[in-house]
Amino acid sequence: MRCVYCGYKDTKVTNKRDIGGNVRRRRECLKCKKRFTTYEKAEIELTVIKKDGRREKFDREKLKNGILKACEKRPVPLQKIEKAVAEIEEALRKKGKEVKSKIIGELVMNKLKKLDKVAYIRFASVYREFKDISDFKLAMKQV
Numbered sequence: 001m002r003c004v005y006c007g008y009k010d011t012k013v014t015n016k017r018d019i020g021g022n023v024r025r026r027r028e029c030l031k032c033k034k035r036f037t038t039y040e041k042a043e044i045e046l047t048v049i050k051k052d053g054r055r056e057k058f059d060r061e062k063l064k065n066g067i068l069k070a071c072e073k074r075p076v077p078l079q080k081i082e083k084a085v086a087e088i089e090e091a092l093r094k095k096g097k098e099v100k101s102k103i104i105g106e107l108v109m110n111k112l113k114k115l116d117k118v119a120y121i122r123f124a125s126v127y128r129e130f131k132d133i134s135d136f137k138l139a140m141k142q143v
Contacts, residue, residue, distance in 0.1 A: 003029035004036050022086075047098045058099070060089060067108060070123035076116050084111040117143050 001011045008031035015026035023040040046058035064085045071081060088107045092099050105127045112120040124130070124139050 001027060001038065003032060003034065005029060005034045006032040008032065019086075044093050045097065046092055048104065049098055049100045051101060055098070058089075058092070060085065063088060063104070063108070066123070067112065067119075070112055070119040071116060074116050074119050076119060080115060084115060087111065113143060 002009055003011055006029060008029055010030045011027040012030060013025050014028050014035070017024045025038045025040065026035060027038060028035045047055050048058050049055055064081070067081055067084060088104070088111060091107055092104065095103065109120060109124055109127065112123050120143060121136065121139055125136065128135070128139070130136060130139070
């Protein structure tokens, strides 16, 4: 690994941690002695099978943005949202290379139910396409 500061070809790993399927390495340049962090993530292409049968590449940012939108103006720290996204992504990768969008929606709802009840209701109302107030009442009973 080349040093990000001076470009020297050798660095040593001073610390290594596994974080939600990713590897975090703290490195030190053997020449300039500066330290930096690298992250390593296994690339497994995930394909999402939509309700209408279309297939599209899994987009982590789309998942994160959906959760962020549900948690908008709610007291949910970004760190907890990032952790939830990582846990959902890890669970999806364990299911194989193709995953139905329904499974993603259910995983998101389960995480949101634990994070914030209002965010859960917001997400569920869009995901389950609530038609009227009775749908909201039913969802609130499930919380």
